[in-house]
Amino acid sequence: MPVQMHHPSLDEVSLSDVFAALSDEHRRGVVVALAVDPTRELPCTALTVPGTKSTRSYHWKVLREAGLVVQRNTGTGMTLRLREPEFEHRFPGFLATLLHLETQPPTEPEAPR
Amino acid sequence: MPVQMHHPSLDEVSLSDVFAALSDEHRRGVVVALAVDPTRELPCTALTVPGTKSTRSYHWKVLREAGLVVQRNTGTGMTLRLREPEFEHRFPGFLATLLHLETQPPTEPEAPR
DNA sequence: GGGGTGGTTCGAAAATCTTCGTACCCCGGT
DNA sequence: ACCGGGGTACGAAGATTTTCGAACCACCCC
Numbered sequence: 001m002p003v004q005m006h007h008p009s010l011d012e013v014s015l016s017d018v019f020a021a022l023s024d025e026h027r028r029g030v031v032v033a034l035a036v037d038p039t040r041e042l043p044c045t046a047l048t049v050p051g052t053k054s055t056r057s058y059h060w061k062v063l064r065e066a067g068l069v070v071q072r073n074t075g076t077g078m079t080l081r082l083r084e085p086e087f088e089h090r091f092p093g094f095l096a097t098l099l100h101l102e103t104q105p106p107t108e109p110e111a112p113r
Numbered sequence: 114m115p116v117q118m119h120h121p122s123l124d125e126v127s128l129s130d131v132f133a134a135l136s137d138e139h140r141r142g143v144v145v146a147l148a149v150d151p152t153r154e155l156p157c158t159a160l161t162v163p164g165t166k167s168t169r170s171y172h173w174k175v176l177r178e179a180g181l182v183v184q185r186n187t188g189t190g191m192t193l194r195l196r197e198p199e200f201e202h203r204f205p206g207f208l209a210t211l212l213h214l215e216t217q218p219p220t221e222p223e224a225p226r
Numbered sequence: 227g228g229g230g231t232g233g234t235t236c237g238a239a240a241a242t243c244t245t246c247g248t249a250c251c252c253c254g255g256t
Numbered sequence: 257a258c259c260g261g262g263g264t265a266c267g268a269a270g271a272t273t274t275t276c277g278a279a280c281c282a283c284c285c286c
Contacts, residue, residue, distance in 0.1 A: 005264085015214060016136050020243095023132035045262075055245050057264060062243095076253050077262055092217075097210040101128060104205075118234090133273095158232075168275055170234060175273095189283050190232055 005064065005071055010083070010090040013067035018091065021066035022098070026050065027059055031068055032102045034082035035095060041081035043074070118177065118184055123196070123203040126180035131204065134179035135211070139163065140172055144181055145215045147195035148208060154194035156187070 022028050026049045033047065034040050049056050060080060063069045067087060069080045087095060135141050139162040146160060147153050162169050173193060176182045180200060182193045200208060 014138075015141065016138050019132045019136035019141075023129050023136055024244095025127075025129050028128065028132075051244090052246060053263065054247075054265085057262095058244070058246095061264090071263095073252090073263090078264095091214055093210045093213060097206045100206060101204055137274095164274090165276060166233065167235080167277075171274075174234090186233090186282090 007064060007070055008067055010067045010086045013065070013090070015091070017066045018068070018094070021062050021068060024059070024062075027063055028098070028102065030059070030063060030080065031082065031095075032099060034069065034080060035084070035099050036103075039081075040084055041072075041079050044078050044080060047080065120177060120183055121180055123180045123199045126178070126203070128204070130179045131181070131207070134175050134181060137172070137175075140176055141211070141215065143172070143176060143193065144195065144208075145212060147182065147193060148197070148212050149216075152194075153197055154185075154192050157191050157193060160193065 022031065030047050030049060034042055044056070044060065047056075049059050051059075060069070060071060063080070064071055067083060067090070070083055072079045072081060082095075084095065135144065143160050143162060147155055157169070157173065160169075162172050164172075173182070173184060176193070177184055180196060180203070183196055185192050185194060195208075197208065
């Protein structure tokens with residue numbers, strides 16, 4: 001029988017967990033990729049996180065334990081799905097702001113002074 | 114001649130720096146305290162970060178290097194000031210969302226399932 | 227001018243995070 | 257039934273973060 005992975009309830013996760021998870025560029029990339037996808041779900045193999053299998057698996061775990069994603073087994077392979085509604089309920093506005101910051105023009109030159 | 118502390122330009126700081134700085138509960142507390150204050154500025158002694166002098170100093174440094182605060186010498190003592198306008202220009206919406214999340218009701222019970 | 231207060235910096239020690247290899251599991255195809 | 261692809265768990269090594277004490281600095285006040 002399959003090992004039931006632990007997916008915390010959203011009220012078990014703290015803002016600290018979330019910030020720590022998202023302090024990594026690659027993990028942030030995963031969240032953005034999921035958020036941008038209409039289904040909010042992508043196969044792990046499509047995610048652009050560098051490293052070996054175990055390194056990648058470690059990053060999925062960090063995201064999972066921050067309440068950001070659900071891991072789902074799809075026969076062979078696995079997908080990550082953004083827990084958007086629950087996350088939004090727990091941390092309203094967070095994902096929208098992140099998405100906005102990450103998809104924005106890199107940074108405009110400072111206003112002249 | 115006082116040691117000029119290094120305050121990075123806002124376009125030298127990355128979202129990773131900011132998230133890492135804010136993954137600590139106490140540092141987040143400082144930012145919120147500053148943001149809530151009408152002047153955006155408070156003496157270090159008023160900030161509620163536990164630990165020895167050097168530990169507290171270390172946390173100011175992390176916040177400084179994430180572009181979140183300016184440290185200013187006030188005769189005796191020192192203040193931290195939130196770099197609100199610059200930060201807002203670089204990461205629009207970020208501070209508002211953080212503030213909203215931190216000053217909100219703790220968390221309402223999840224809808225039944 | 228000497229002391230006290232409030233700070234910084236520099237190690238060093240402890241804790242935590244990240245990466246990887248290895249062992250193992252499950253599923254699907256041949 | 258076996259093999260290969262995709263994944264997890266565990267342990268160890270390496271890197272980074274956090275905390276602290278000690279040394280040192282600047283300012284204010286008596």
